[in-house]
Amino acid sequence: MNYEIDFLPVGNGDKSGDAICLRWEENNAYKVMVIDGGTKESGEKIVAHIKEHYNTTKIDYVVNTHPDQDHASGLSIVLENLEIGELWIHRPWNYTKQIIDYFQDGRITEESLKRRLEKSFSYSKPLEDIANDKKITIKEPFQGKMIGIFEILSPSKQWYLYDLIPDFSKTPDKKEGMITEGFESLKEKVLAWIEESFDKETLKIDGTTSADNESSVILYTKIDDKGILFTGDAGSRALNKAYAFKEEISKDLNFIQVPHHGSRNNVNPDILDKILGNKGQEYNKTAVVSASETSTKHPRQSVINAFIRRGCEVTPTNGLVILFSSGNITREGWGKVEPLEFQKKFQE
Ligand SMILES: [Zn+2]
Numbered sequence: 334m335n336y337e338i339d340f341l342p343v344g345n346g347d348k349s350g351d352a353i354c355l356r357w358e359e360n361n362a363y364k365v366m367v368i369d370g371g372t373k374e375s376g377e378k379i380v381a382h383i384k385e386h387y388n389t390t391k392i393d394y395v396v397n398t399h400p401d402q403d404h405a406s407g408l409s410i411v412l413e414n415l416e417i418g419e420l421w422i423h424r425p426w427n428y429t430k431q432i433i434d435y436f437q438d439g440r441i442t443e444e445s446l447k448r449r450l451e452k453s454f455s456y457s458k459p460l461e462d463i464a465n466d467k468k469i470t471i472k473e474p475f476q477g478k479m480i481g482i483f484e485i486l487s488p489s490k491q492w493y494l495y496d497l498i499p500d501f502s503k504t505p506d507k508k509e510g511m512i513t514e515g516f517e518s519l520k521e522k523v524l525a526w527i528e529e530s531f532d533k534e535t536l537k538i539d540g541t542t543s544a545d546n547e548s549s550v551i552l553y554t555k556i557d558d559k560g561i562l563f564t565g566d567a568g569s570r571a572l573n574k575a576y577a578f579k580e581e582i583s584k585d586l587n588f589i590q591v592p593h594h595g596s597r598n599n600v601n602p603d604i605l606d607k608i609l610g611n612k613g614q615e616y617n618k619t620a621v622v623s624a625s626e627t628s629t630k631h632p633r634q635s636v637i638n639a640f641i642r643r644g645c646e647v648t649p650t651n652g653l654v655i656l657f658s659s660g661n662i663t664r665e666g667w668g669k670v671e672p673l674e675f676q677k678k679f680q681e
Contacts, residue, residue, distance in 0.1 A: 334358050334556050335660030338588065339386070341378050342650045343371035343403060344625040349594035350403025351565065351623050352379055356387050357482065357556065358660070363387065364481050366394040367411055368552070368563055369404040376410025382654070383415060386664070393418040394480050398549040398565030400457035400503070412463045420464045421474040422457060423548065425498045426450035435499040437506050446505070453503035474550040476578055486575035486582070487551040487567065500544035524680045529638055531612075531675070536605075536635050540598040542568035549592075551575045556659070559587035562608070566593040569604045576607050583608055588657055591622035591640060591647065595632020597681070605639055614644030619657055626652035634679040646672040 336357035343350035352371035356363045365387055370376045384390060392415050397405050400423070412420065425432075429446040436446065451458050464471050474480065476489040488497060498504060527535050549565025551572070560582055564572065572592070576582060586609065593599040609618065620640045624631035632649060640647045648655055648670050655670065656662075 335658075335662060336556055337386075337656060337658040337662055338561070338621075339382060340621050340623050340650050340655040341371065341375055341382060342625070342652045342654065343375045343407075343623060345627055346625060347628050347630050348403060349624045349628055349631045350375065350407075351398070352376075352407055353563070353590075353623075354379055354382055354387070359482070363389070364394070365389060365392045366396065366481060366483075367392050367408070368396045369398055369565070370407030370409070370411050371403060372407050373410055374407070376407030379407065379411050380414045391416040391418070395420045396474060396480060396550060396552070397422040397457055397460060398563075399423070399545055400454045401545060401566065402456045404565065405456035405460060408460055409463055412460060412467065412469065417464070417467070417469045419470045419472055419480075420460065421472050421480055421550070422460055423473060423493065424457075424461055424471075425501070425504070426454065426458065428494055428498065431494055432498050436504075441505065449505060450503070476574075480552065482556070483552040483554045483563075484579070485550060486553050486578050487571045488548055489574065489578075492574065493548060497544045497548045501548075502543060502545055526678065527635065527681050528678050529635065530677060531642060534602055534612075534635075534639060534642070536597060536600065536602055536639050538601045538603060540569065540601055542566070542593060542596065542598045546593060546599070547571045553579065553582055555585070559585050561588045562586060563590045564592035565590075566599070568593070568599040569601050572600070572604045572608065576604065583610060586618055589618060589620050589645065591620050591632060591636065594624045594628070595622040595636045595649075596630070597633040597636050600636060600639065602639065605643055609640065609643035609645065612642040616644055616646050618645045620645040620647045621655050621657065622647060622649045624649050624651065633681055634676050635681055637673050638675055641673075641675045648672050
């Protein structure tokens with residue numbers, strides 16, 4: 334089957350983001366999908382890219398993996414400037430009835446909580462407004478649903494509502510004693526020299542990321558018996574849930590998005606073994622990491638090394654559009670990119 338996956342470059346410095354366009358052939362026509370829109374600037378790039386390379390002004394499915402600025406804000410440009418079939422987005426402000434008991438302040442009412450949430454989700458709420466204005470169908474990306482040929486592996490609705498929303502950085506403080514899975518954010522440490530070998534891995538087992546990131550939509554499909562996995566900014570909790578939901582993702586995986594721009598807090602050796610398989614494989618998978626060219630944090634070399642150990646060729650966006658394709662796709666003037674190398678000594 335012919336398909337193309339394009340990772341567009343987003344941001345600069347330590348601000349990375351995701352802007353992914355893809356299309357696949359279905360019944361002699363193409364279906365087009367956009368996963369996250371990066372910043373406003375990358376939103377403009379997506380619109381131009383779809384017109385130029387996909388030769389259309391229509392996107393069948395727009396997915397916002399989670400409400401952070403570097404993933405959501407560019408989608409407003411996409412929604413406004415192209416014809417959209419469906420918008421897939423989480424709308425936590427619609428669940429105040431279910432979650433009101435999690436919040437401290439007794440004066441909070443369902444209505445006031447809804448208004449607070451609508452205001453604090455300042456990059457994703459406008460997407461709902463534009464979609465309503467343009468009469469675009471809005472759907473909620475929860476585990477088990479299909480978006481075209483892609484199955485949603487995480488988050489489940491239950492986990493999203495009762496564990497993640499109350500822990501979001503954008504929601505009010507939780508009541509004491511209400512138990513959710515919680516997370517601890519790690520303080521950034523000063524850069525240190527790290528030595529690794531092929532057998533010696535330094536990636537921590539207990540890295541954690543925010544509930545906001547863990548709410549990222551994880552998408553999976555198989556094309557021609559080979560798996561494709563998109564991870565947004567998901568961390569090890571969400572990745573474990575995705576794996577528990579569909580263990581077969583580890584079989585014949587062909588393409589994977591390195592989660593959260595290659596942050597070392599989102600993956601650990603255990604979940605990588607589960608999804609990518611054990612260390613010491615021949616190269617049999619492609620991994621793309623969306624990271625700005627000048628970022629000092631993204632991607633981390635320990636993460637790149639971990640993916641390489643498990644049979645991945647890792648390519649960063651680094652200011653370029655990275656195309657992964659199958660079938661008879663040609664683009665004039667486009668060259669091959671070299672994957673990143675395994676490094677034994679690095680600063681992190
Ligand atoms: Zn991000």
